[in-house]
Amino acid sequence: MKWFSVxxxxxxxIGLLLYLxxxxxxxxxxxxxKVQVVTTQGGFGYRIFNGEKILIKQDFIPAVQGDxxxxxxxxxxxxxNLVAQKLSNSESPVVHLKEIENLNITLPVN
Amino acid sequence: xxxxxxxxxxxxxxxxxxxxxxxxxxxxxDGSPRSGASSFTIGNTGYIALGYDGxxxxxxxxxxxxxxxxxxxxxxxPGVARNAAVGFxxxxxxxxxSGYDGLDELGDFYSYNPGTNTWTExxxxxxxxxxxAVAFGINGFGYFGTGYDGENDRKDFWKYDPSTDSWSxxxxxGGDKRRAATTFTIGNxxxxxxxxxxxxxxxxxxxxxxxxxxxxxxxxxxxxxxxSITRSNAVGFTISGYGYxxxxxxxxxxxxxxxxxxxxxxxxxxxxxxxxxxxDPIAFSNSSRAFVGxxxxxxxxxxxxxxxxxxxxxDEDD
Numbered sequence: 001m002k003w004f005s006v007x008x009x010x011x012x013x014i015g016l017l018l019y020l021x022x023x024x025x026x027x028x029x030x031x032x033x034k035v036q037v038v039t040t041q042g043g044f045g046y047r048i049f050n051g052e053k054i055l056i057k058q059d060f061i062p063a064v065q066g067d068x069x070x071x072x073x074x075x076x077x078x079x080x081n082l083v084a085q086k087l088s089n090s091e092s093p094v095v096h097l098k099e100i101e102n103l104n105i106t107l108p109v110n
Numbered sequence: 111x112x113x114x115x116x117x118x119x120x121x122x123x124x125x126x127x128x129x130x131x132x133x134x135x136x137x138x139x140d141g142s143p144r145s146g147a148s149s150f151t152i153g154n155t156g157y158i159a160l161g162y163d164g165x166x167x168x169x170x171x172x173x174x175x176x177x178x179x180x181x182x183x184x185x186x187x188p189g190v191a192r193n194a195a196v197g198f199x200x201x202x203x204x205x206x207x208s209g210y211d212g213l214d215e216l217g218d219f220y221s222y223n224p225g226t227n228t229w230t231e232x233x234x235x236x237x238x239x240x241x242x243a244v245a246f247g248i249n250g251f252g253y254f255g256t257g258y259d260g261e262n263d264r265k266d267f268w269k270y271d272p273s274t275d276s277w278s279x280x281x282x283x284g285g286d287k288r289r290a291a292t293t294f295t296i297g298n299x300x301x302x303x304x305x306x307x308x309x310x311x312x313x314x315x316x317x318x319x320x321x322x323x324x325x326x327x328x329x330x331x332x333x334x335x336x337x338s339i340t341r342s343n344a345v346g347f348t349i350s351g352y353g354y355x356x357x358x359x360x361x362x363x364x365x366x367x368x369x370x371x372x373x374x375x376x377x378x379x380x381x382x383x384x385x386x387x388x389x390d391p392i393a394f395s396n397s398s399r400a401f402v403g404x405x406x407x408x409x410x411x412x413x414x415x416x417x418x419x420x421x422x423x424x425d426e427d428d
Binding site for chain 2: 063
């Protein structure tokens with residue numbers, strides 16, 4: 001009986017260790033997505049980095065017809081954050097027109 | 111157990127019998143699987159449009175920068191979301207059309223201007239709507255043919271003239287009707303082969319001379335006993351004067367890759383695609399570099415993407 005409780009305790013201890021040491025046994029590189037807002041010709045865009053590696057370079061508003069940059073840095077940041085969040089959740093980083101409307105992104109008229 | 115067997119097999123033919131060619135992982139998005147997407151290449155940028163992810167038909171469009179190894183999301187495709195559409199390029203403009211939206215075969219077509227990032231609807235097919243056709247742009251025109259119209263496989267070909275925005279029939283293809291065939295372009299010639307009809311995989315192989323607009327039969331894809339090129343739902347691409355047919359479906363999904371030498375009409379097997387076996391992937395090539403990825407195996411939709419180096423030794427670590 002005693003060996004049984006010792007085994008349980010040992011397992012609990014190993015479990016606790018795994019819990020306390022972050023990143024152990026997980027693929028860490030994938031979750032590190034950074035957004036960088038950049039000034040582009042006539043407005044703003046964003047870059048998404050996975051660690052040091054550039055993954056998405058968005059000089060213009062995604063999904064929208066025409067090469068239209070974001071009107072404000074805040075708008076670029078909002079959509080960039082949305083994309084980074086999707087990537088962190090292992091979802092498709094696609095931006096839908098509906099999301100652009102819901103976040104009240106200004107669409108330049110031209 | 112099956113893993114062990116695979117491992118032993120891969121070790122046993124390690125030495126002189128090794129096929130040439132290396133696959134290198136490129137920038138991808140985890141969680142963006144799609145199958146039956148359409149692609150076209152303009153300069154050093156590859157475009158992916160449409161497709162199906164297992165739940166939804168897609169209308170998003172992404173551009174891949176071959177030099178920078180990064181992606182940009184472009185203007186949404188304005189037509190109904192679909193898969194099994196065709197994509198091709200004529201003189202710096204992209205074209206996408208036909209396909210399947212889950213209910214119907216489609217015949218509408220759109221052009222994409224990469225300079226302005228805009229889509230414009232062009233003339234619809236003047237023939238039956240269809241999916242799983244082939245199309246290519248060459249010599250200032252677009253050519254579209256074969257495919258499945260919802261009732262029958264087809265063998266007719268149509269020519270699109272961008273200057274008049276019109277389609278006209280192009281007679282002269284001597285091959286059988288089929289769907290899910292593959293083409294690749296070398297110089298002024300477009301090669302067409304593979305595909306399936308009524309459960310039979312076609313083994314004929316054709317070349318289209320774009321200057322005379324005529325088709326000529328080449329040696330069959332099972333000409334040599336050790337050829338196993340016949341398949342459907344594969345991709346074709348070109349690197350440095352050689353043509354390639356990769357992945358696809360032949361009873362099950364495939365990883366094998368065959369290289370075509372137009373100078374003597376022969377095929378040589380290359381290193382298998384590094385990822386999971388798959389059908390309906392996409393390929394980009396700018397004639398000197400080529401990229402293959404996405405697609406599906408059974409009901410598993412794939413999101414990985416590799417560059418192919420046909421004359422390098424295989425290295426599993428890159």
